[in-house]
Amino acid sequence: MQITCDRLTIELGHTEIVRDLSLKAAPGAFIGVIGPNGSGKSTLLKCIYRVLKAKSGCVYLNEEELESLTYKESAQQLGVVTQHNYYNFDFKVSEVVLMGRAPHKKQMERDNTEDYAIVYDALGKVDMYDFKDRVFSTLSGGEQQRIILARALAQRTKCLILDEPTNHLDIKHQLQIMELSKKLGVTVVAALHDLNIAATYCDYLYMLKEGQVVAEGLPRKVLTEEIIGSVYDIRAKIIEDVETSMYHIAYLPNIG
Amino acid sequence: MEEIREYSCERREKFKIVDIPHKMQRMGMPVHVGISILLLLMVLLSIVIAVTIGSTYIDADVVYEVIMAEILHKTTEISTAIHDVVWHIRLPRLVLAVVVGGGLSVCGIVMQAVVQNPLADPYILGVSSxxxxxxxxxxxxxxxxxxxxxxxxxxxxxxxxxxxxLVMVIANVGGRANSVKLLLSGTAINAVFSAFSSFLVFFANDREGIKNITFWLMGSLAGAKWSDIVVIYVVVLSGVFFFLSQYRTLNMMLVGDETSITLGTDLHKYRHIYMMVVALMIGFIVYASGMIGFIGLIIPHFMRILFGTDHKKLILVSFLIGGLFLIWADVLSRIIIPHTELPIGILISMVGAPCFIYLLVRKSYGFGGRN
Incomplete structure (x- = not known):
């Protein structure tokens, strides 16, 4: 499934947060959206997952205009992991994940064994099967984040939208979530803070600043010392490890 | 995708043994259904027992004879006075108690979901005032x-x-209604209507009338009539069955509008439908029994402590427990002070609140907060 954003402009309370932005995620590609705080990453993603409406421009899933789909139809194709998931009521973990099956259900349809199998499968994939009977609100931030990913997996969609999926996670689970999302082979659009994570896992990067794309391309083309320096207003150094041919970004302190 | 399928099949095999919800589904009866059947029997049994209790002593055999005679359309030699006490006063009152208690509990659960707030009760969005x-x-x-x-x-x-x-209309002015706007407009409407009531009371200079209002607001099941009961049962049970079918959307309401959209449901429409259905149900309940408070707040929480938050399990058991609770609360209100009928609202708060507090303290129930 291909996601295309065509010249999106998004306003929040009369301020343009995203301006004339175009983005394309080819089927099966892992697309990273990076940029400093307030650069419009989350706003862009919110527009793709339909919580915000664009002032102008359009989002397409394959050839179809997103706005022409019902919410149910789009939820069958887009799984979403957002940043803030605080619930005022005590849900069990398995109940939260089971909600991921909702887009595939008719109003009166009951949950069947297949749905439970998918739920437990998703929980297994994020390493949280043993937590299935725990109360969601008693889990730590990182554990909650993994449950929300499991819910998106339970949707069995061809695209995933991840809004800073590695927030609150320890290193192991940061890598695990990224690897898992990549292994699924679905189209992923992820807003990421950690440039090293972006360099390691993304096929293609969009660097945003003040609501516009300032650089795009393969990670090694976008994550250069010059571009990082000018966008984030810091000094960065790129280190390439000979042994693993890994690409690392080090941030240099201004003092000393 | 193929890979995922395979993985899930293999998992399914593995979980067959340990997976309890699975097992019960295969047996054809989830726990909450079993409990519901048990509760239904308890409700019926409670009516049968409670009907023999009252301020005038009537022998249990006589009570049952009257009821059987009415049901089977037979004639008996029992005096009309006793017949009337049993058939026109005691029994309709108990039957009404079930539907009022159950209806209030279900409406409480739905309202808490609609406004996404555990403090909500059926009366919160303008109904009470x-x-x-x-x-x-x-x-x-x-x-x-x-x-x-x-x-x-x-x-x-x-x-x-x-x-x-009015609450619904006002919450939609200047953009779509959400739970916070609903709560705020509910509060505002409550204030306006209360002010009008107070205004009338202040200028009425009618002591008897004011006393009547106070009594009416405390709620009572004493006015139960068979003809009303039929209508109320039709309305309230239709509402309960409707909400039974809506458990998935109700669950979704608790996780909020944004998440619901990503899960394929736009809550806006459902909020309005649910509020209308609740208003109708509560309207009929208020018509029959005045304003019986607290039950629509505590039964939902009791049930969440016992059965969790999933509405699939909550709706039916809450209806039955609410009904059961009100039957016995009503019996108690009639016998606790000899020759006086204590208003049921007072009794529910006096007895229910301490029980509620006890449960809160004993069980670590967080209302969704972190324990």
């Missing part, structure tokens, strides 16, 4: 006398319904 304003108009100014002896209830029903509609 709308109903009391209606009752005040009826009692003090004689509005609606044309509706016959139940006119106070009819006008209260109207007040409650109009107030909920």
């Amino acid at each position: 709308g109903a009391s304003f209606g009752a005040t108009l009826a009692i003090l100014l004689g509005v609606g006398l044309a509706f016959g002896s139940g006119y106070v209830g009819v006008i209260a029903f109207g007040g409650a319904f109009i107030a909920s509609l």
Whole structure:
């Protein structure tokens, strides 16, 4: 499934947060959206997952205009992991994940064994099967984040939208979530803070600043010392490890 | 995708043994259904027992003879006075208690979901003040006398319904309604209607009328009539069955609008439908029994402590427990002080609140907060 954003402009309370932005995620590609705080990453993603409406421009899933789909139809194709998931009521973990099956259900349809199998499968994939009977609100931030990913997996969609999926996670689970999302082979659009994570896992990067794309391309083309320096207003150094041919970004302190 | 399928099959095999919900589904009966059947039997049993209890002593055999005679259309030699006490006073009251208690509990659960707030009760969105304003108009100014002896209830029903509609309209002014806007407009409408009620009371100079309003607001099942009960059962049970079918959307309401959209449901439409259905159910309940408070708040929480938050399990058991609770609360209110009937609302709060507090303290129930 291909996601295309065509010249999106998004306003929040009369301020343009995203301006004339175009983005394309080819089927099966892992697309990273990076940029400093307030650069419009989350706003862009919110527009793709339909919580915000664009002032102008359009989002397409394959050839179809997103706005022409019902919410149910789009939820069958887009799984979403957002940043803030605080619930005022005590849900069990398995109940939260089971909600991921909702887009595939008719109003009166009951949950069947297949749905439970998918739920437990998703929980297994994020390493949280043993937590299935725990109360969601008693889990730590990182554990909650993994449950929300499991819910998106339970949707069995061809695209995933991840809004800073590695927030609150320890290193192991940061890598695990990224690897898992990549292994699924679905189209992923992820807003990421950690440039090293972006360099390691993304096929293609969009660097945003003040609501516009300032650089795009393969990670090694976008994550250069010059571009990082000018966008984030810091000094960065790129280190390439000979042994693993890994690409690392080090941030240099201004003092000393 | 193929890979995922394979993985899930393999998992399914593995979980067959340990997976309890699975097992029960295969047995054809989830726990909550079993409990519901048990509770239904308890409700019936409670009616049968409670009908023998009352301020005038009537032998249990005589009570059952009257009921059987009515059901089987037979004639008996029992005096009309006793017959009337059993068939026209005690039994309808108990039957009404079930539907009022159950209806209030279910509406409480739904309202808590609609406004996404554990403090909500069935009356929160304008219903309480709308109903009391209606009752005040009826009692003090004689509005609606044309509706016959139940006119106070009819006008209260109207007040409650109009107030909920107003809350919905106001919450939608200047953008789509959300749970916070609903709560705020509910509070505002409550304030306006309460002020009107107070205004009337202040200028009425009618001691008897004011006393009547106070009594009416405390709620009572004493006015139960078979003809009303039929209508109320139809309305409230239809509502309960409707909400039984809506468990998935109700669950979704608790996780909020944004997440719901990503899961394929736009809550906006459902909120309005649910509020209308609740307003209708509560309107009829208020018509029959005035304003019985607290039950619509505590039963939902009791049930969440016992059964969790999933509405699939909550709705039916809450209806039955609510009914059961109100049967016995009503019995207690009739016998606790000899020759006096304590208003049931007072009793529920006096007995229910401490129990509720006890449960809160003993069980680590976080209302969704972190324990």
